[in-house]
Amino acid sequence: MLLKTLVVLATGLLAGLSSAGDVIYAINSGGEAHTDVFGIKYERDPLHGKVGTSSDYGKQLLIGRVPPSDQILYQTERYHHNTFGYDIPIDHDGPYVMVLKFCEVYFNAPNMKVFDVVLNGDHTIVADLDIYDRVGRGVAHDEYIPFTVINGRLYYNQEESDIRGGKIRVEFIKGYRDNPKVNGIYVMRGGLEDVPKLPPLPTENEDWGKGEDTEEKQDDAKSRRPSGPRTPDPYSVDDSSIMLPVFIAIGAFLPLLFCLCKL
Numbered sequence: 001m002l003l004k005t006l007v008v009l010a011t012g013l014l015a016g017l018s019s020a021g022d023v024i025y026a027i028n029s030g031g032e033a034h035t036d037v038f039g040i041k042y043e044r045d046p047l048h049g050k051v052g053t054s055s056d057y058g059k060q061l062l063i064g065r066v067p068p069s070d071q072i073l074y075q076t077e078r079y080h081h082n083t084f085g086y087d088i089p090i091d092h093d094g095p096y097v098m099v100l101k102f103c104e105v106y107f108n109a110p111n112m113k114v115f116d117v118v119l120n121g122d123h124t125i126v127a128d129l130d131i132y133d134r135v136g137r138g139v140a141h142d143e144y145i146p147f148t149v150i151n152g153r154l155y156y157n158q159e160e161s162d163i164r165g166g167k168i169r170v171e172f173i174k175g176y177r178d179n180p181k182v183n184g185i186y187v188m189r190g191g192l193e194d195v196p197k198l199p200p201l202p203t204e205n206e207d208w209g210k211g212e213d214t215e216e217k218q219d220d221a222k223s224r225r226p227s228g229p230r231t232p233d234p235y236s237v238d239d240s241s242i243m244l245p246v247f248i249a250i251g252a253f254l255p256l257l258f259c260l261c262k263l
Helices: 002-022 131-135 203-223 239-262
Strands: 023-028 041-044 053-055 077-079 084-089 094-102 114-119 123-129 141-150 153-156 159-162 167-177 184-189
Touching: 023 041, 023 084, 084 184, 094 123, 114 141, 123 141, 123 153, 131 141
Parallel strands: none
Antiparallel strands: 023 184, 053 077, 084 167, 094 141, 094 184, 114 123, 114 167, 141 153, 153 159
């Protein structure tokens, strides 16, 4: 009961932080409006009917790493046969974080869908993104992009660019493998420590388990002994054991030779 109460309080606290105005932009790409467990309110995709294709193909999957109520954020998406993007209004200086939500719901192998993400026309914030290679199929994957705005300029990773018309633009670049896509976007004021993160991938624990199994196998191999007697070393045999039959043969032949001489 106590644990349940703490979880409810923690969720309420996070929801309160998000609803206090930290999130300045949030959209559910390819889908309808949705409010997540942290209180972040995603608007209906503004590109609906304008650019690219919206899809809810992911609804046939259960999405890993997210609670059931928020799986819709990763089950709907927008993709396009060419580069496409979203314009995001920015009207205050300070630190920001952009969160890009992705989930591979179609391909069953890596190197099938690969693309870049560019911020404000000048900054490659995600290069050669292969969602399946990162997390597999039907698993949520978020990219966290911190940047700073000062006097009409955007600063990212020691690079800077101009902000035109009070908006920044995030673009999903058509690459050499299939079409670019995105499942959801939000931008909030603050640092990375203020952003709710997805839980770790379960493969980390699986890797630890594999390591333990490997160590156990190595220990078994060390303790294992070959069955049956050891094969003797032919070079370790005493020379006297080889000469003994020779002496016996000579001793038996001498009396016979003596008798033949008398005849």
